[in-house]
Amino acid sequence: MTNVEHSSRIYLDHAATTPVASEVFRAMEPYFCTRFGNPSSSHSFGKEAKNAVEQSRGAVAALIGAKPSEIVFTSSATESNNTVLKGVVASLRGRGNHILTTQIEHRSVLDTCAFLERDGVKITCLQVDSHGRVDPADVQRAITPKTILISVMHANNEIGTIQPIAEIGRIGREFGVPVHTDAVQTFGHLPVMVDELEVDYLSASAHKLYGPKGVGMLYVRSGGRIQPLLHGGAQENGLRSATLNVSGIVGFGAAVRLARESMLEEIVLLTRLRLRLIEGLSNAIKKSFLNGHPVHRLPGNVHMSFPNAEGELMLRELDEEGIACSTGSACSASSSGPSHVLTALRVPHSHIAGSLRITPGRMTTEGEIDRLISVLPVIVRKVRALQEFD
Numbered sequence: 001m002t003n004v005e006h007s008s009r010i011y012l013d014h015a016a017t018t019p020v021a022s023e024v025f026r027a028m029e030p031y032f033c034t035r036f037g038n039p040s041s042s043h044s045f046g047k048e049a050k051n052a053v054e055q056s057r058g059a060v061a062a063l064i065g066a067k068p069s070e071i072v073f074t075s076s077a078t079e080s081n082n083t084v085l086k087g088v089v090a091s092l093r094g095r096g097n098h099i100l101t102t103q104i105e106h107r108s109v110l111d112t113c114a115f116l117e118r119d120g121v122k123i124t125c126l127q128v129d130s131h132g133r134v135d136p137a138d139v140q141r142a143i144t145p146k147t148i149l150i151s152v153m154h155a156n157n158e159i160g161t162i163q164p165i166a167e168i169g170r171i172g173r174e175f176g177v178p179v180h181t182d183a184v185q186t187f188g189h190l191p192v193m194v195d196e197l198e199v200d201y202l203s204a205s206a207h208k209l210y211g212p213k214g215v216g217m218l219y220v221r222s223g224g225r226i227q228p229l230l231h232g233g234a235q236e237n238g239l240r241s242a243t244l245n246v247s248g249i250v251g252f253g254a255a256v257r258l259a260r261e262s263m264l265e266e267i268v269l270l271t272r273l274r275l276r277l278i279e280g281l282s283n284a285i286k287k288s289f290l291n292g293h294p295v296h297r298l299p300g301n302v303h304m305s306f307p308n309a310e311g312e313l314m315l316r317e318l319d320e321e322g323i324a325c326s327t328g329s330a331c332s333a334s335s336s337g338p339s340h341v342l343t344a345l346r347v348p349h350s351h352i353a354g355s356l357r358i359t360p361g362r363m364t365t366e367g368e369i370d371r372l373i374s375v376l377p378v379i380v381r382k383v384r385a386l387q388e389f390d
Contacts, residue, residue, distance in 0.1 A: 009322040010368045014208075014361035015157055015185065015301060016326055020251065021210040027254035028212065031247035039244050040235065049246045056253025060217055063256050064202065065193040072218040072236045073249050077184045078108035079229070080203035080218035081151075083240070084180045085112045087226035088149045088201075089121055096146035098122040102134050102163075103344035105153055106182055110340070122146065131293040132161035132345055140171045147175070153182040154192065158341040158357060159292030160301025162186070169198025178224065184208055185298055188259035189266065200224050206248065210362070211255030215248030266362050270300035273360045273369050277302045280373035285380050289351060291342060302358040305342075305351035309383040314356060317379040323372055325358045 011019075020028075031052065037045030039053050054068065061068045074080045085099065101113060103125045113123045124142050128134050134152060143150075150172050155162045165181050172179035180201035186192050187202075188209035194202060202219035206212055220226060220239065233241035281304060282288050291303040306314070311327040318325060327339075342352045356376075360369065 012325040012358050015359035017207050018210045024251045024254040028247045028251040052250050056249045059253040059256045072239045074216045076216040077203045077205035080216050081108040082112050083229040084201045090227035091225040092148040096148040098146040100124050100150045102126045104341045132159050136167040143175050147177050151180040155185040159303045160298035161293045162296045165197045206252040209255050212248045212251040215252050267299050284377040300360050306354045306380045307350040309354040309380045313383045321375050
């Protein structure tokens with residue numbers, strides 16, 4: 001446990017989650033105690049809640065150029081991903097049983113594909129290049145008459161590489177195969193328009209853009225054929241049965257409105273901090289390597305390897321200094337195996353074991369970045385020295 005004062009701590013793990021913005025919290029607060037109605041109820045309390053939900057639905061739809069009727073609120077992007085994969089298989093079983101995806105998808109996609117494979121669905125996990133990009137030509141070559149879905153994330157949550165989704169979307173449209181993208185890392189951070197990307201399904205989550213945890217969304221293009229994952233009610237046009245998380249949805253809408261206002265400014269800020277980090281750490285630490293694409297990557301993602309310096313030991317030392325970052329996906333933190341993303345990039349084991357993901361946010365300062373640049377080289381030297389004598 002760090003002894004650093006709470007006010008002095010530095011948070012550089014925004015890819016895992018973000019703090020709830022004060023404006024978002026204020027928007028949510030009334031819907032816990034005073035505007036607590038069930039949006040499915042027909043009285044004034046219910047109508048008040050339903051109106052708030054629909055306002056947020058409109059805000060979310062506008063951000064990606066969709067119709068409000070195409071937005072389904074869920075509990076998380078994990079639920080959204082499960083809904084798409086399982087729902088499309090259930091709906092299109094008569095047409096085919098083949099799904100195309102990549103080796104570096106989020107576990108909520110890969111583990112769902114593994115589940116479906118046990119039920120007879122054919123899964124093709126396409127390889128990526130050394131930067132983590134999939135070749136659209138490989139996607140096209142892998143399509144068969146039985147292919148019913150292409151699922152490729154917009155940007156990788158570990159290494160930050162952005163995929164050529166628009167090209168993949170056009171291929172899907174040409175071959176009549178629906179396309180899904182997990183846009184958790186880009187939604188609200190980069191311009192994401194469903195018609196430009198030519199996707200049929202898109203997943204996102206509120207807590208990655210300064211909204212609350214426990215609420216996500218799924219875009220389903222009009223006419224999309226998908227069976228619901230949950231049954232037991234007619235909520236969300238029958239696509240997601242359950243009483244809606246009104247306060248969370250209100251917070252999601254508020255976070256989206258903030259994102260629209262600050263997106264361009266945030267892109268400039270995070271790109272500047274990213275470049276400062278990469279240059280500073282590369283110059284200060286011998287044998288340091290950037291993972292992911294040098295250009296086609298998220299503005300606020302720095303994923304670097306420091307061979308022969310155990311990642312978990314570096315994290316512990318950083319935490320003692322009051323600095324929080326990660327070795328990779330928070331959802332895979334309990335896994336004892338090496339990162340499946342870095343493994344797919346064919347990164348050497350010593351590099352994988354010594355990797356850190358550093359993700360600043362909209363409130364991160366250059367002073368905080370410089371603090372990390374000054375502290376981490378000392379920690380890397382210390383950890384490398386310790387491991388030499390193990």
